[in-house]
Amino acid sequence: MFAVEIKNVLKRFSSGDRMNVLFNDLNFTVQEGELVVVQGKNGAGKSTLLNMIAAMTPPNKGTVSVFGQDLLSLTRRPEWRMETIGYITDACCLIPYLTAKQNLLMGVPSDDPAYERVEKQAVALLLELGLNEQVINENVEGLDVKDQMLATIGRIFMTEPKLILADEPTKALDGCEGIEILERLLSFSRRKGTTVIMVSNENHFIDQADRTFRMDNGRVIPLEPRERAL
Numbered sequence: 001m002f003a004v005e006i007k008n009v010l011k012r013f014s015s016g017d018r019m020n021v022l023f024n025d026l027n028f029t030v031q032e033g034e035l036v037v038v039q040g041k042n043g044a045g046k047s048t049l050l051n052m053i054a055a056m057t058p059p060n061k062g063t064v065s066v067f068g069q070d071l072l073s074l075t076r077r078p079e080w081r082m083e084t085i086g087y088i089t090d091a092c093c094l095i096p097y098l099t100a101k102q103n104l105l106m107g108v109p110s111d112d113p114a115y116e117r118v119e120k121q122a123v124a125l126l127l128e129l130g131l132n133e134q135v136i137n138e139n140v141e142g143l144d145v146k147d148q149m150l151a152t153i154g155r156i157f158m159t160e161p162k163l164i165l166a167d168e169p170t171k172a173l174d175g176c177e178g179i180e181i182l183e184r185l186l187s188f189s190r191r192k193g194t195t196v197i198m199v200s201n202e203n204h205f206i207d208q209a210d211r212t213f214r215m216d217n218g219r220v221i222p223l224e225p226r227e228r229a230l
């Protein structure tokens, strides 16, 4: 089964009294467990592609299916999204006055019989992502941007999504720190077998991806290895 299958999609937006066609007959598939990088210039449609896959904006024609589910026939969209998709952007989705660990435990009451098990799981996950014990127990607002980002990734993995959509999550960070965080995200996803579609113009990741695409002129074009360093 494909993780993502986009067939013959038309997507347009109105702009004043005009309609702008962003995609005309877009076709794109991603296999389960694949790690895919999408590049492209500003306005090429990268975020719209991810938003369609997350059932946040519908195609005007054609179909978008995720793990075999046609998104147009979804009845419980928010629940489906929560169960299936981990959407990572550069916005922090954590509560600032809670610790990183508490953020991962949100929704689990401390008297819940499962609390201890879930707490151990949260700590193990944050340590595996590279945070240390001290950082895990500090309020998020006191952490630097890099550690906040890693805790955000931890929060998203805590829900065990089948598909991670990452839309330039580290664009606010300087090159090296951003690369380090995305490397951890990718290697973690590999270990978990999670399918990942990551928007990033950073060439550094191309070798780690199973496939890389460039969005251009409404199409998703596979990049050949020799093009990758350009």
Ligand SMILES: Nc1ncnc2c1ncn2[C@@H]1O[C@H](COP(=O)(O)OP(=O)(O)OP(=O)(O)O)[C@@H](O)[C@H]1O
Pocket (backbone or CB within 6 Å): 013, 014, 022, 040, 041, 042, 043, 044, 045, 046, 047, 048, 049
């Ligand atoms: N809700 C909307 N209403 C109208 N136009 C939109 C909407 N969302 C996106 N667009 C237009 O669609 C085009 C593609 O936008 P999108 O954000 O998907 O591109 P992008 O490749 O992610 O760009 P960037 O790298 O700047 O984030 C742009 O011209 C944008 O203005």
